[in-house]
């Protein structure tokens with residue numbers, strides 16, 4: 287195999303405007319071969335995105351060399367060539383969109399290569415087709431949902447006909463179907479001979495890679511096969527990482543099922559091992575629906591919403607949506623990209639007012655023009671999907687204090703900021719004076735969270751809060767949200783991750799094409815047998831429970847959270863049953 291990308295003792299530091307240096311990569315050496323499929327993992331700020339930018343010549347090493355196809359990326363004359371050969375799909379797809387119309391955006395790269403018209407059209411066609419975005423070609427780029435934008439960014443890169451594709455958390459914001467599609471697209475492109483570098487915080491996604499590079503604080507600390515990298519869980523945890531859920535579950539179950547391995551690349555093989563040759567048990571729905579005895583704190587009645595109403599670009603976003611959310615109950619909001627989840631959340635803190643229907647939140651009537659928005663927002667914190675979009679200040683400390691200040695908090699602001707930063711795992715001294723612009727993707731996300739936790743709201747709206755967080759921060763935040771929930775805070779969590787949904791929420795709302803199609807308990811959702819139709823993913827936990835039932839083990843239908851399931855299994859075994 288021939289070498290395609292070579293890092294040879296690479297050092298890189300960012301310079302801040304004030305002259306300070308932020309070291310990002312420290313003496314990194316590795317090689318990626320032509321046609322290889324490599325995953326890159328590491329904690330927030332460990333240098334992954336920096337390495338990606340060095341690979342396609344966006345930035346150059348301070349010392350050491352980066353070679354692409356044998357050419358030093360510092361050689362100016364070849365920079366365009368390198369940029370074309372190594373396509374980078376950024377962490378935030380909006381950074382990559384240049385034109386206001388999709389088709390024009392995809393054509394931008396090939397046009398810059400001064401290709402003939404026919405060739406440009408053919409490449410636009412192909413780029414859109416490969417990224418599953420043909421149907422969006424006439425749309426306005428600034429009106430696309432996160433997942434749609436991601437596809438357009440990919441289409442633009444593919445139209446350049448690169449040899450190597452770097453995906454920097456490309457799947458993070460996508461709904462399960464788009465994510466599956468992009469992942470199989472990645473594998474497809476790999477099979478076609480593309481060299482693939484896939485940066486991700488979703489460790490389960492790395493199991494199919496041929497090799498994994500692990501970064502820690504600017505250093506390359508592991509470079510090995512997935513099977514070897516994931517052997518030592520405690521070492522990974524010390525790096526702010528963990529092992530993939532699939533392997534966690536397999537290892538947790540090994541004491542009960544002797545035939546399980548400790549490494550799997552796909553859930554299918556694992557589930558087959560688990561189900562053994564047992565006879566299939568008939569599915570039955572769980573007994574009673576959970577009834578909530580709490581008070582309603584958020585009420586939607588026949589709410590509809592249209593963006594750019596009255597213009598030719600009008601886009602309906604919600605249609606006749608009604609539901610009640612109860613005090614202290616954690617509610618999940620799920621649905622396909624563009625199904626209206628963010629629109630629902632923005633109605634809850636007064637960012638959007640109902641055009642039709644009624645919204646009431648903890649005694650505030652949002653249809654009233656005289657609504658005291660400040661008073662409402664003291665009660666209801668909304669953490670946006672895209673943290674950069676909500677930054678008002680230049681520096682971390684000011685940004686976190688901003689919301690508290692505008693909402694009228696005075697006095698112990700510094701202590702509040704310090705506490706909020708501690709909650710999200712940002713070191714106060716190290717980060718309080720850092721410009722926001724200089725943060726990594728995950729660090730920005732932590733600032734965004736801190737800026738809402740600082741006001742200590744009674745209702746916390748979280749729009750995809752885990753996107754961009756490394757595995758450890760993800761887990762800490764999940765525990766923290768569960769803690770808030772047990773303190774009586776009402777949580778509304780919009781997420782594509784069924785695992786997080788199971789961990790945190792009790793009630794679920796499913797939105798589909800602007801309509802509310804499901805409102806009920808979480809156990810009911812996973813037994814509703816409509817998950818496929820709603821494009822929702824069946825979580826691994828549920829598949830495992832089903833596989834056990836196939837094996838004749840009567841796992842209760844509401845036993846969906848992993849800890850509950852393990853406790854149940856343990857008690858079941860204690861009861862004298864011999865399992866396999």
Ligand SMILES: Nc1ncnc2c1ncn2[C@@H]1O[C@H](COP(=O)(O)OP(=O)(O)OP(=O)(O)O)[C@@H](O)[C@H]1O
Nearest residue numbers: 300308310330331332333334335336724726727728
């Ligand atoms: N434009 C910038 N200016 C200054 N410092 C930066 C800049 N971008 C990143 N850094 C810093 O460089 C280091 C490496 O950042 P990088 O973005 O490569 O991390 P990452 O591994 O991609 O993190 P994440 O998982 O959060 O995306 C971090 O300490 C970060 O704060």
Ligand SMILES: [Mg+2]
Nearest residue numbers: 334335377727
């Ligand atoms: Mg990054």
